[in-house]
Amino acid sequence: MRRSLLLFPLCTVLALLAGCGNKGPLYMPKPTPAPTAAPVQPAAAPAPVPVQGTPVPVHGAVTDMQAFDGFIATHPTPAQFRAAYPDVLLVLPGSISTREMRTDHSRYFAELDKDGRITGGKFM
Template sequence: MRRSLLLVPLCSVLALLAGCGNKGPLYMPKATPAATVHPATPAAPATPAAKPAAPAVITPVTPAPVHGFVTDMTAFNTFIAAHPTPDQFRAAYPDVLLVLPGTIATRELRTNNSRYFAEVDTNGRITGGKFM
């Protein structure tokens, strides 16, 4: 009889603990290596007839903002293929939560394309990712 009396409180404590934390495990995206700085190499002497080349201009990606969650995956994949910055992503898709590497976020199931876990390159541009 004594053993059954001890099991009742133990079972109730386990039942309470089992109900806690139903938000799923935390998801910590893999860390990206920090950008490395390479030492400068001395420039070759320019010939007087040579004209300096114009610097390459990167055209910023600025589509019209898409409100709501992502429904047109073709347009979204085209936008990601242009390697936007996080600020450009937030401007283009203001209602989609952007989760960058190193950001702590829960990993519950969302089927409405409302949260994008991005992969970035060493320059901080989005190169890919997935919805979760």
């Protein structure tokens, strides 16, 4: 019994020392500055040219109602609507959505025809 009491502290000291291996320097080495190179200038990309029939995206909520009504009159698909008005939330029939009132025309509840094209709807 006495021998085990003497060996316990010795074992714990050895276990602690075994975990003190080479963990690296005890100081933080000074950072060496990286060699500087001339900044790379990206090539200027040409301005995107809208393809005939492809709508130019209108960002933000709808403010020009005449242009929006003209776009809806073309009976766009949901994908075309999302491409033309990426910031307006399109709610299709059968989609789950809350019915809170938005006065900024940022959410459009669409009505679809049998082919899946948008024929009308309303902002809410």
